[in-house]
Amino acid sequence: VLALERQLNSLLSDEDELVENGMTISTASLDGLVDFLAAHRLHTHPRLSLTRNGRFAASWSPYSRAKLTLIFTREAADWVGVDLDATTPVRDKGVVLIDSLNGMPPPFRSWIVD
């Protein structure tokens, strides 16, 4: 909870910049993120960022040239992942529900949960 609070404070701290860019934060996306964090036993807490349209994004990067990002709505998350260090580089994307990672291929899924 403390980590999430620090991250939100960091992302939302510059009110001038948010206003200048006409940013509207999606509270539905924040709800989706919080529910996702509560619904899964995660290996590690993710990095967080915002998208240009105000949605929250969580990312896991198990090594330097690999990254999985989930971008949240209230009920689901669009995901995109790359692993450039795999024997054959992997690039994929899809959609998962907040309470299930069904449909996400194992290489990416294993970066988040067992």
Place this chain on the structure above:
Amino acid sequence: LDCRLKGDPIPPHDHVALHCQPAYLLDVDETGEAIGVSSDVFRVDDDGISTNWLEFQDADFETQFATACLLLTMGRTVRARHRVGIIVVANVLAAGAAANKAVSVIHDPLEIPPNPGHALITELAVDDQKVFQELAVVTELRVFTQEALRRSKAAESERRRT
């Protein structure tokens, strides 16, 4: 600009610098520190993604980086929490090729505001998510030089006064 022309491809082993902003597009860790870029920092304009070529200047890398920081402040606001993303051109081309896109990184010097190192990443569209994710993992994040921040702040104050 010597014999180099607008539109020339930039050599694959060279680097381009990206102004990573607004700050909320950067990945923050559990302490709230920015440690990476999200794929949304790659903003696609009509002519491409705006960057700055480091090696247009014949100098050592740190001097080239410092110059790029100053040039990135031309005509725009740079804040302390913004970052500079450094990307090897070959990695941009590889990301495009993996998506069957004819991506180019070309020299695009500007006269107004003057920016002899300006460069463009072309042939990408806003929905090229996998390419942008790949670019995000090959981007090295650095802080702006103090001189660039000082000049940007002074220019911002001047704009507000006038």
